[in-house]
Amino acid sequence: MKRFRLSRRTVLRGALGTVISLPLLECMLDGHGVALAGGEALPLRYLLQQCPTSLVTSGSREEGMTPTRAGFGYDVRPVLQPLVDHDVVADTSVVSGLFVAPFDAPGGYNVDYHGQATYAILTGKRSGFGGVMWRPQGWSSDQLVARRMAAPTRFPSLYFQLDPQAGGTAISYEETTGFSDEPPIVYRGITAQSSPALAYRSLFTGFVPPSGMPDPEAELERRLRVSSLSYARDRITALSSRVSAADRRTLDEHLTRVRELETRIATTSVGVVGASCADPGLPGVDPADVSTDVPDQDRRAALWIDLIEMAFACDMTRVITFGGSSVLTGAGMRHDRWADIGGLHGELQHTATQADLDAANAFFVDIYARLLARLKATTEGEGSVLDRTVALFAMEGGKGLTDDPMRSGDGGGDPNHSVDNYVMLVGGRAGGLRSGQHVSLGGRDLHPAAVMNTAMRAVGVEESLGDITDRVDELLSG
Amino acid sequence: MAGPHRLAIGFVLALSASGAASCVGELDGPPVLRGIDTTPPGDRSTTGIPRLSRREIEASVRDVLGIEGAATRNLPADPPLAVDPATGAEGEVFDTLVDTKEPNQVFVEGLESMAFEIGRDFAEDTAAVDALAGCTPSGFDETCLRQLASNLGLRLWRRPLETAELDALMTSARAFEGDGHYVAVRLVAMALIESPELVYRTELGTEVAPGVVRLTNHEVIARMAYVLWGSTPSPALLARASGAPFGDEEIASIASEMLEDPRADAQMRTFHRLWLRYPSSAVADATLHADMQAESEALVDRALEDDAAWSALFDARETFVTPALATHYGLASPASAGWVPYDGDRAGILAHGSFLSLSATRVSETLPSRRGAMLARRILCETILPPPPDVDVDDGVEVPEGACKSEAYEAHRSVGACYGCHTTIDGLGFGFERFDGLGRYREVEESNTSCTIDGAGSYGGATFTGPRGLVEVAEEAMIDCGIEHLVRFAYRDRALADDRALLRRLEQDFEGSGLVFRELLRAIVTDPSFAHRIASPDVGLAPWETP
Structure with missing residues (x-):
């Protein structure tokens, strides 16, 4: 069967004044289905999922995640069992033996395990040794990738959060201008979207499926939205001229967000890659709690998986960050599986049994595995979306095995509060990733940012994260 | 007390x-005294654009349009915890605290989504639209639409729209002339809701002393309504705001009316x-x-x-x-x-x-x-x-x-x-x-x-x-603490909870009332500071304060 080819340029010319993005239709692929007809490669994606736990409870020195055998065909420990259940072991590598120095060293942190250590992990920068002590000191890898990719997608990046709890501390950081009492350049956390329903509206309002016909009602809605935002933009500008400098800064930020939204809505077409792109049809409201203050985390996770799959499949973004909880530690995060214990941090990680923590960690790995399985089943050209994705799974902490504060932090007294023996998962096959192996780095003291550097290279970003220039060469072929 | x-x-x-x-x-030496009475007054300036909480936006939309749930469905929750810049401690905060309200992407997208939903639902009830406008359109009726924009804008923005603001809105609406009158109504409602005047309670006022602003009548009414009702002012209150600048007696009279409203009980x-x-x-x-x-x-x-x-x-x-x-x-x-x-x-x-x-x-x-x-x-x-x-x-x-x-x-x-x-x-x-x-x-x-x-x-x-x-052993301290929390809740700003002079005035009034909580609320909104805003950190004593 002869394949119909349509160039992207032709599509753009046909838009007749309507600003549209650069949709990638299946019919635009080359004869091999691995690149666009014009020779441009299919998009690469970067996914970072964060799990707000460490490997061990306070009273334990054993954990159920790290394989004992290195290399391909590693043994799957209980926490990683979901990788087997969802048939993605061969698509997922485990990197163990990572280390973040709890002292002044490249990518090290000072004294605060919960805050500064996480900033150090996610930015590769020294954290807590100067400047603004309790802030990230650099880009997080996802935001760096989004900036460097500069993809022509509706969203440069998306940041979602599983648990609906508001506030807390972000895991995605961007560079911004400091307030008057701050340095000129500071890094701040981005606010996560914790409502699947709202994220769905943001992504799919006005969506036209690949085979769909133009919808006059959708076009009217688009006009209404653009026009009302335009009026609001002018109102913000007018008000800005009448307020103090500090208030003007607030309104400027508001204005920036309005402009971005207006541009996204005006850019009517949704990028489409392959026939798998479809409206996931999420409900208009978020799932109800299963009991008092216990969210339906399983249902929420399923909705986020649906959304992330289609955000990638429809090329709405190429960078997604998926946090577990609004608090780095998972404090206060409840699930009916551990509701009788309490919150995820103080109660579950510190006073519960190791088996309880392993089960909680397996819950997060299960979400990751289901996500990978979904991307694997999502066809794109002659492969899958997972073939062109790197999916990282990063935790809050590892396990401290010694009482040496120079290795375990927190005075060495709590194996839970340590970023020694840190483990990451690397899924997907973007950029020739050699998946399905256990890379044991014990003794090399490589920083988790080395894994992120490798992941960034896999999606074409040849840059180092923060102070860390290492990569984990075993993960990449050639 | x-x-x-x-x-x-x-x-x-x-x-x-x-x-x-x-x-x-980790801690050397004895604890440090807070030194409440000896610390010089700090920066008591507050924002001129305090943003409403999700709860308040929800109540405002309900009271103006009779539409429920739109804000709760679309806007992010206000953080229950925040870091106090004075101490570095993360603690519980009220949803009214302005510090926690960044206009980030999640909020702005949610606001737009909420506006879209409300605009659609509002325009469907054409009888209600016409009642609010005070006219029945025949075809695309710009006169009637302008009337609607004026009346709806007054309620949503809590002040009359200026002519230029209405003109600009009509210019936007005319682009929908071919789509029908009630499509243009959708546009008007969406535009008014997405504008900063709804979610930011503007308090620009007039400078009456260096760094001290006297709020306009509409701003005073709005401030009172969100403190006493947690919602927007009623049409009757807005009508009263159109007159001469309020004196103390008028503010006290308005406070009495508002405190008798069931919304005051709900707010308490x-x-x-x-x-x-x-x-x-x-x-x-x-x-x-x-x-x-x-x-x-x-x-x-x-x-x-x-x-x-x-x-x-x-x-x-x-x-x-x-x-x-x-x-x-x-x-x-x-x-x-x-x-x-x-x-x-x-x-x-x-x-x-x-x-x-x-x-x-x-x-x-x-x-x-x-x-x-x-x-x-x-x-x-x-x-x-x-x-x-x-x-x-x-x-x-x-x-x-x-x-x-x-x-x-x-x-x-x-x-x-x-x-x-x-x-x-x-x-x-x-x-x-x-x-x-x-x-x-x-x-x-x-x-x-x-x-x-x-x-x-x-x-x-x-x-x-x-x-x-x-x-x-500590009931007086508990009562004083309740007052302090109420000040945080009402004024939306942490700094004012350290205004010892204000707290003392409220404590005296509250005690004088026999600890009737409604009277404490009355004391807040009739306090001489209430109709003012300190707009500059350099202000020493405000006009209502004595050395």
Whole structure:
């Protein structure tokens, strides 16, 4: 069967004044289905999922995640069992033996395990040794990738959060201008979207499926939205001229967000890659709690998986960050599986049994595995979306095995509060990733940012994260 | 009432509830005095564009358009916790606090989504649209549309739209002439809702002294409405705002009218829920949870009655229980839900299971330090600094096998650097130790029944036992603390809660009223400072202040 080819340029010319993005239709692929007809490669994606736990409870020195055998065909420990259940072991590598120095060293942190250590992990920068002590000191890898990719997608990046709890501390950081009492350049956390329903509206309002016909009602809605935002933009500008400098800064930020939204809505077409792109049809409201203050985390996770799959499949973004909880530690995060214990941090990680923590960690790995399985089943050209994705799974902490504060932090007294023996998962096959192996780095003291550097290279970003220039060469072929 | 005894114990505390070794060397020297009365006034300037909370936007849309749920569905929740820049401590905050309201992507997208939803639903009810406009359009009727924009804008923006603002809106609306009148109505509603004037309560006013702004009538009315009702002003109030600048008498008259409105009662309950947090009780049993909520709501309602002293919230000697809850507490069981006398050391809301569960862990077990810190912060307004960053407060004090909890905590306090902090927070916590995390009375420790609990606590140099005992030694401090929290809630800004002169004026008025809570609200909105805003950090004494 002869394949119909349509160039992207032709599509753009046909838009007749309507600003549209650069949709990638299946019919635009080359004869091999691995690149666009014009020779441009299919998009690469970067996914970072964060799990707000460490490997061990306070009273334990054993954990159920790290394989004992290195290399391909590693043994799957209980926490990683979901990788087997969802048939993605061969698509997922485990990197163990990572280390973040709890002292002044490249990518090290000072004294605060919960805050500064996480900033150090996610930015590769020294954290807590100067400047603004309790802030990230650099880009997080996802935001760096989004900036460097500069993809022509509706969203440069998306940041979602599983648990609906508001506030807390972000895991995605961007560079911004400091307030008057701050340095000129500071890094701040981005606010996560914790409502699947709202994220769905943001992504799919006005969506036209690949085979769909133009919808006059959708076009009217688009006009209404653009026009009302335009009026609001002018109102913000007018008000800005009448307020103090500090208030003007607030309104400027508001204005920036309005402009971005207006541009996204005006850019009517949704990028489409392959026939798998479809409206996931999420409900208009978020799932109800299963009991008092216990969210339906399983249902929420399923909705986020649906959304992330289609955000990638429809090329709405190429960078997604998926946090577990609004608090780095998972404090206060409840699930009916551990509701009788309490919150995820103080109660579950510190006073519960190791088996309880392993089960909680397996819950997060299960979400990751289901996500990978979904991307694997999502066809794109002659492969899958997972073939062109790197999916990282990063935790809050590892396990401290010694009482040496120079290795375990927190005075060495709590194996839970340590970023020694840190483990990451690397899924997907973007950029020739050699998946399905256990890379044991014990003794090399490589920083988790080395894994992120490798992941960034896999999606074409040849840059180092923060102070860390290492990569984990075993993960990449050639 | 300004309890000097409380000021004298207003230590800056550093909370550490971790293992004893963690405290060593972390805090050198004695705790630092807060120095409330000697600290020069700091920056009391506040924003001129305080943003409404999600709850307030929801109420405003409901009151103006009769549409419910749009804000709750579309806007992100206001963070319940925030870092206090003055102390670095993360603590509970009211949803009104302006510091927590960044106009980030999630909020702006949610606002746009909310506007779209409201515009669609509003325009569908053409009869309601025409009623608000005061005209019936024939075809695309720009005159009628302009009338609608003017009337709707007044309600949503809480001030009349200027001619140029209406002109610009009509220019936008004309682009939908071919789509029909009510499509243009959608545009008008969406544009007004997405504009900053809805979500930001503009307080630009007129400068009446260097750095001091006198609010316009509309701004005063709006400020009063969100303090007293948690919602937007009524059309009648907005009409009153169109006249000459309000004098004190007119403001007092308006306050009286607003305080008689049922929305004022609802707002008073909202404040108590947000302050005391009893709806967040961690009691897992749904029936027990509901019974405890009803118990707390009943007491709050009683404390808010105009012929009652609000101090009943803390010192009530009876409680509202179902038979099941009475049995749970070990109180005399009524035939049906009703008030029964307390026994022993119980008193007021501090003895409710809904409150006592807030600092529990593993449902019923207690962490005395954590509970003491909660009491210190929430009920006594003590400033407690965060623990040193390398102190792990997650585990609580380790109780060795076979040891009693009180002994372990005592040993912990004996470690030099831990002494200052734990003496205060443990003193409060152990005074409540005879009540478990579900509010049940006990005399032996749950995990070691050979250990008796004496229930002895201390605060400010006085000893006490149980909620009743704490009320006896610190009720004035509790009342003052309630006022301080209300100021935070009403003024949306942390800085003003440190305005001691304002607090003293309110304390005097409240005491003069016989502790009628409605009169405390009246005192806030009729205070000479209320119709003003300090717009510059350089202001010394404001016009209403005396040296």
